[in-house]
Amino acid sequence: MEANRKSRRSKLGYRHLQCLQLFIGFGLLFASRVNISIAIMAMMDKNTANPNFPEYSWSEQTKSYIFSSFFCGYVLLQIPAGGWARRFGARLLMLLSIGINSLLSLLTPLSVSFGDWPLFCVIRFTQGLSQGLLLPALATILTKWAPIEERGSMQTFTYTGGPFGIVLMLASSGKLCSSRWGWPSTFYLPGALGLLWSVIWFVYGANTPRDCRHISENERAMIEESLTAYKEKDKGVIQRPPVVVPWRSIVTSTPFLVLLFNYCANDWCFWTMLTQIPTYIKSVLGKDINSNALFSALPYLCFLTLSLLLCPLASWLEKSKLLHVTVSRKMFNTIGFWIPALGFVSLGYLHTDQADLAIGLLTTAIALSTNLYFGYSVNHFDLAPNLAGTLVGIANCFSSFMGILAPLAVGFIVTDTKNITQWRIVFFLSGAIAFFGNLLFLLFGTTKVQWWNEPLPTHYEAEQMKHLVIGHRNVIVSTAGRTSQKIQTNQIDN
Known part of the structure; x- marks a missing residue:
């Protein structure tokens, strides 16, 4: 049975398809985050790329506002997103994160033409908000899908999607800006791919193996067995309720x-x-x-x-x-x-x-x-x-x-x-x-x-521990009383 379990773990399964989807989604978000680094040069100087597209006379200070606006939104939702992932499901959060970000990426060229750099900053700020949902959702879903023996490798592979997206976007941005589609294509490409990813994720993504319709029974059992075995390492130890963070x-x-x-x-x-x-x-x-x-x-x-x-x-x-x-x-x-x-x-x-x-x-x-x-x-x-x-x-x-x-x-x-x-x-x-x-x-x-x-334990924990001590003491006293009574009876019989 142990050999069979090991052979099942070594095979590629649906969990690896989930991991591949996470890798691609992570890369697409980073691609839509860094595309502006090259595109903004073509937007500010059309002679460096295709001259048939609009040019904007922005100062270096204005450019810094555009760069920073993304992170103004990015920092806001990271802490609450962890609770949302547990409550509403990481699958939904990832769908919202990449779907909203991709739609905004497609709308970026149109928004800049209508509202210039202030509306551009609003778009980037909102993209930052949506991307702030990603990391907590990603961490939550990996804990449900990755067997303990594969958690390190699956996490490493997923997170390398970020540098992979950066490399592909930066390497292709120059050609895209110089092509007949001009600098808007650097926003259209990751946006369109992100929406396509969202559709695939909606069909094949799942919060847990138990929620997935496509996974085999053997693979589902293997993942759940691995996670259950890890949790039962501490079997027999008193499980304490959540403690107050110091x-x-x-x-x-x-x-x-x-x-x-x-x-x-x-x-x-x-x-x-x-x-x-x-x-x-x-x-x-x-x-x-x-x-x-x-x-x-x-x-x-x-x-x-x-x-x-x-x-x-x-x-x-x-x-x-x-x-x-x-x-x-x-x-x-x-x-x-x-x-x-x-x-x-x-x-x-x-x-x-x-x-x-x-x-x-x-x-x-x-x-x-x-x-x-x-x-x-x-x-x-x-x-x-x-x-x-x-x-x-x-x-x-x-x-x-x-x-x-x-x-x-x-x-x-x-x-x-x-x-x-x-x-x-x-x-x-x-x-x-x-x-x-x-x-x-x-x-x-x-x-x-x-x-x-x-x-330190919470008040609830302290009360529970006090009850355990009192209960344990009562057992000792009761046992001692019965022992004393038995000794006295034996003495009378003798």
Whole structure:
């Protein structure tokens, strides 16, 4: 029977089709998030692409408003979306997230022609709202579909859909802007594909294997057996009701504050590079929009490749115990922050005639930041495994504000896109934030489980525990009384 179960787990099943749908949906959302990085250059300068489409005279500050408006909506629904996914079902939330986002993407060119950049900001803000539903829904549905033995691999595959979508969108945006369909096609393509995905998801998607009509009985039984076996590991242990989250202890914990700063530092660098690098390549390095798109995609292609290569290495280091887990976390974090920081600083001193070197530095810096997945990114599991979800929700919510602040800061600093001195300030700022983020992690970061991982019981729990103690004491007293009475009877008989 055990051999049969193992053989069933090794086969491809309907759960892998679900995982593939999640991978594609995640990639489409990221594609509709980053398409603006290339499209906005064609929208502001029609001579760089197909000149038959409208041009808009927006300032760099206005452009920063457009970039930031997405994240203003993105940060609002992430925390409540977790509760909605449990209450209404993750399938519905994913359908709404990708469906609404795709429809708005199709309406973007029309909205810009009618309402200029203010209506453009409204569209991007609403897209941010819809995409804020995705991650909580994605996490919820994976916990229902992924057997314990496959959870890591299925989650890794699903989340690589994001970098995959970035690579495809950035690589194709230049050709799309220069084609006869012009810059609107960069919004039409992910929008149309997203609506097609929504139809397929409506037919084949399901919250749980039990809700799915297409899955085989054997596969459904295997998934449920795996999840049930995991839950029954603690069989015989008193199951406590939910505890009160120790908010004060969390927000005053030095290791968690260091973790939060690292989240923010990474998001600042990531969104600065993703949204501004195409403009830097065009204005400073003098690359046309076609080569610009390819060069913009290259760092993320290397990022995606390196992340897949590092997974087995990190797993081997952890299992072999060659390095203490704290040393491993800090080593990966240092590679992921300090080497890119050095690259950012070096970029500030390059000129147009050093374009190849600049592209190489950009690619190296962004690709090596994948090491952060094995540094601070998993530290919440170390600090408080019982509260890891809460820590991620707090950190991801706050770090999302960097997607708002970073483009605004660039728009304030860079008033002339061809001024290398202004770009030098942008790169120095990103390098300094990355440097101090890792420095704090080296000094104060830890993998020790924090004392607040086991929060104090609620009043309800305390009452239940008191009743258990009283009941146990009454049993002891009753048993002792019967024993005493039996001893007295024996003495009389004797």
